[in-house]
Amino acid sequence: MSIEKLYYKKNMHIGNTNALLIVDMQNDFMPGGALPVEEGDQIIDSINQISEIFKKKNGKIILTQDWHPKGHKSFASSYNNKNPGVEYHSDGIGPVLWSDHCVQGTKGAQFHDKLNTDLAHAIIRKGFNPEVDSYSGFIENDKKSETGLKGYLNSLKIKRIFICGLALDYCCYYTALDGLDFGFEIYFLVNLTRGIDLPPGNISKSLQHMRNKGIKFATKDKIIY
Ligand code: VGL
Numbered sequence: 001m002s003i004e005k006l007y008y009k010k011n012m013h014i015g016n017t018n019a020l021l022i023v024d025m026q027n028d029f030m031p032g033g034a035l036p037v038e039e040g041d042q043i044i045d046s047i048n049q050i051s052e053i054f055k056k057k058n059g060k061i062i063l064t065q066d067w068h069p070k071g072h073k074s075f076a077s078s079y080n081n082k083n084p085g086v087e088y089h090s091d092g093i094g095p096v097l098w099s100d101h102c103v104q105g106t107k108g109a110q111f112h113d114k115l116n117t118d119l120a121h122a123i124i125r126k127g128f129n130p131e132v133d134s135y136s137g138f139i140e141n142d143k144k145s146e147t148g149l150k151g152y153l154n155s156l157k158i159k160r161i162f163i164c165g166l167a168l169d170y171c172c173y174y175t176a177l178d179g180l181d182f183g184f185e186i187y188f189l190v191n192l193t194r195g196i197d198l199p200p201g202n203i204s205k206s207l208q209h210m211r212n213k214g215i216k217f218a219t220k221d222k223i224i225y
């Protein structure tokens with residue numbers, strides 16, 4: 001499934017029942033960071049532009065921030081003989097172990113300097129339980145512990161969520177699927193995200209799965225402002 005083959009909705013109007021969810025735009029996911037996503041920095045300007053549109057149209061803007069304690073169980077370094085990128089399946093951790101990243105209080109965990117964070121109404125931190133990872137902005141990988149995002153969005157009467165940020169095939173992907181499960185209409189902003197593609201082919205597989213589930217796709221230029 002390539003991005004070119006997806007169907008895109010045209011002429012979308014943003015209003016106060018819409019939210020923009022900007023996922024994990026942090027230094028460690030940028031080129032040169034601890035868990036770099038290729039071209040991760042190239043989407044920053046466009047994300048800032050779409051944030052301005054949401055602000056102008058009274059949409060809500062929410063950031064997520066990966067926020068791990070030192071020695072987190074999702075880090076390969078927490079195990080003997082495990083390398084970053086290896087498959088690992090246990091309750092709340094996996095399907096992959098990572099290099100140490102987004103450690104609380106470090107420069108790597110901060111948002112990229114160029115990201116406009118001033119327009120955000122809320123910042124949701126995730127992955128702070130040392131034993132459980134959280135790819136999704138809604139619910140941790142144990143599939144039990146909620147972050148509070150669902151309740152927050154419901155209290156604001158948000159119906160439709162636009163997802164962008166990093167990484168396409170991990171945190172954006174799981175956030176989109178959980179949002180759909182929780183009853184929101186989900187639009188994945190495909191040109192405002194970049195993927196890790198681990199294992200190779202994962203980006204394509206993720207896009208296909210999201211499409212089959214009923215997630216919709218949009219590009220920034222289809223949004224009316
Ligand atoms: C992410 C792997 C580990 C992400 C976060 O933001 O996609 N990926 N932690």
Ligand code: ZN
Nearest residue numbers: 066101102127
């Ligand atoms: Zn993480």
